[in-house]
Amino acid sequence: MNPYLVRLLQIAQQPSRRIIGLMSGTSLDGLDVALCRLEGHGADTRLTLEQFATIPYDDDVRHRIRQVFAGTQVSLEYLTLLNPWLGLLHADMVLTCLGAWQLKPADVDLIASHGQTVYHAPHHQHQHPDFPLNATLQLGDGDHVAVRSGIITLSDFRQKHLAAGGEGAPLAAYGDYLLLSSPDEERLLLNLGGIANFTYLPRTGHDASTAFSTDTGPGNTLLDATVRAQRPGLAYDEDGRLAAAGHVHEGLLKALLDHPFFSAPLPKTTGPELFGPEYLRQAQTQSNTSTLNLEDLLATLTELSALGVAQAAKQAFGARPALAVYASGGGAHNPALQAALRRHLPGCHFATTAELGIVPDAKEAILFAVLANEAVAGQPISIGAGRQRVPAVTMGKISLPG
Ligand SMILES: Nc1ncnc2c1ncn2[C@@H]1O[C@H](COP(=O)(O)OP(=O)(O)OP(=O)(O)O)[C@@H](O)[C@H]1O
Ligand SMILES: CC(=O)N[C@H]1[C@@H]2OC[C@@H](O2)[C@@H](O)[C@@H]1O[C@H](C)C(=O)O
The missing domain is CATH 3.30.420.40 (ATPase, nucleotide binding domain)
Incomplete structure (x- = not known):
């Protein structure tokens, strides 16, 4: 052998x-x-x-x-x-x-x-x-x-x-469910990477039937691309300072949200193939905002990322004021994005996964260790029963x- x-x-x-x-x-x-x-x-x-x-x-x-x-x-x-x-x-x-x-x-x-x-x-x-x-x-x-x-x-x-x-994708639900389900708390594990996604974990402990994850749209990808294009030398808008100095342009926001991805059924996935410079250019043309200053552009894109999360959350389980939201990924370090999320998910308890003992920047790498552990020592993971594509x-x- x-x-x-x-x-x-x-x-x-x-x-x-x-x-x-x-x-x-x-x-x-x-x-x-x-x-x-x-x-x-x-x-x-x-x-x-x-x-x-x-x-x-x-x-x-x-x-x-x-x-x-x-x-x-x-x-x-x-x-x-x-x-x-x-x-x-x-x-x-x-x-x-x-x-x-x-x-x-x-x-x-x-x-x-x-x-x-x-x-x-x-x-x-x-x-x-x-x-x-x-x-x-x-x-x-x-x-x-x-x-x-x-x-x-x-x-x-x-x-x-x-x-x-x-x-x-997203595969996050498999690891989030195994590591972070709670019988005491209804949780949203929100990963704010290039693309944003969340796992919804009802207050059922280890009943996997309603747990599931979905992408919600852009997280940081459009913000990063915009900063890089206009401020060569900067990798991203550190601490969301530029976005915080701008104002949301409602016309551009509406044009951005006009994409069918946002009304598509859950769960769904996406990537920078869709949420890239061309998507932004088209929305700017449509809303006559091609010369919008960098700060307002970033404020609007930050609002878009937060709204994508909030809309998907409402679509998934309606308004849930008692929900505990645990953020991870690079966007967890962006106060402008966090502030927008708090506005759109009022009443929720906000924290990072550090509060649950998971280093926020390590969460996705940990997920793959958990998946390998299941592949070698575990069983197929059955979650989200009754939902397609899980x-x-x-x-x-x-x-x-x-
Ligand atoms: N201090 C900060 N202020 C603002 N944004 C930040 C800060 N730190 C990190 N970020 C954002 O987080 C991004 C990196 O996030 P992360 O490492 O979670 O992405 P990723 O793992 O590549 O994405 P994905 O989960 O989509 O694959 C940076 O490019 C930046 O946009
Ligand atoms: C295809 C792909 O690499 N998707 C990533 C990406 O980054 C965030 C989001 O888009 C998510 O769908 C996924 O990664 C995480 C780890 C996942 O599968 O849960």
């Missing part, structure tokens, strides 16, 4: 596993590396975050990813080369972290590698006549991660979700180092 399969069986039977979760998000700010200790599985999962680091991408890495990112016409050669290159880069970043944490690869059981989404294509978004299906593409080949790091690696998590009838599956392809 292949010794790596024997090892995998041992890992599955251990009372706990050390798993490194890796996430490279749509903001292209860097690789999140979360060293997790996971005990048990399913409803009995217990997670301890032992170490966390974000290894920033330099301009060269960002430039390479942007050659294909969200593009409809890209060099097939470039795409082919980028796939293993990113796998090796991510493995080297893991090895650097292990060195800093004074650990060896043999001290880790598994890597759970999300890779880099370069194109997300739910059917409602691409509507290509030849392909009536949902699709998504993550780069950073898992075999390269495994061979370079010497650690058994699970990767390409989204394909199983697609194959079983989902949109390949399949009960285990996710992740297994790569052996030798």
Whole structure:
């Protein structure tokens, strides 16, 4: 028998596993590396975050990813080369972290590698006549991660979700449900990354039937792109200061909200393929705001992100003043966005996931560690029963180092 399969069986039977979760998000700010200790599985999962680091991408890495990112016409050669290159880069970043944490690869059981989404294509978004299906593409080949790091690696998590009838995202509900369900509190786990999404967890503890997650629209992606275009040298609007100095332009906001994504049924997913410069340009043309100053533009885009969340929340479960909202992702650091969310979700209790013991910036990387733990030691996770596009599956392809 292949010794790596024997090892995998041992890992599955251990009372706990050390798993490194890796996430490279749509903001292209860097690789999140979360060293997790996971005990048990399913409803009995217990997670301890032992170490966390974000290894920033330099301009060269960002430039390479942007050659294909969200593009409809890209060099097939470039795409082919980028796939293993990113796998090796991510493995080297893991090895650097292990060195800093004074650990060896043999001290880790598994890597759970999300890779880099370069194109997300739910059917409602691409509507290509030849392909009536949902699709998504993550780069950073898992075999390269495994061979370079010497650690058994699970990767390409989204394909199983697609194959079983989902949109390949958001997967957050699977981890949020296992780690953060509460019998005492109705919760909204709100991730404010490039794209915003939330998981709704009713006050039912471990009854998964009504838990689900959905994307809500742009989080930071349009804000970042706008700042970068008008203030080269700035990566984002730090602490939302520029947005806070502006005023919401109602005409532009209306044009932005006019997109069918916002009225589409839940759950739904999206990406920068839709919420990119062209979407903004069209809305500006439609509302005659092409010369709007940067501050007002950012104030309006911040309002859009908050309204996307609030509208989806109301669509999902109506007005819920007692709801506890726990934010994570980079937008949790943006006071202008937080203020807009509080206005649109009045009466809710607002905090970050730190209050629940989950480092907000680490949450998505942790999610993939949880998914790998389920794939190896658990069962298909059945949540959101009765809702379409939320399949009960285990996710992740297994790569052996030798
Ligand atoms: N202090 C801050 N003030 C304002 N915005 C901030 C701050 N810190 C981070 N951000 C925002 O958060 C972004 C990074 O967010 P995050 O790392 O959650 O994105 P991501 O994981 O790439 O996204 P996704 O979840 O969509 O894949 C930055 O690009 C910026 O827009
Ligand atoms: C296709 C893809 O990479 N989607 C990401 C992205 O970033 C936020 C949002 O859009 C979410 O749908 C998803 O990631 C998280 C981790 C998820 O699947 O829950």
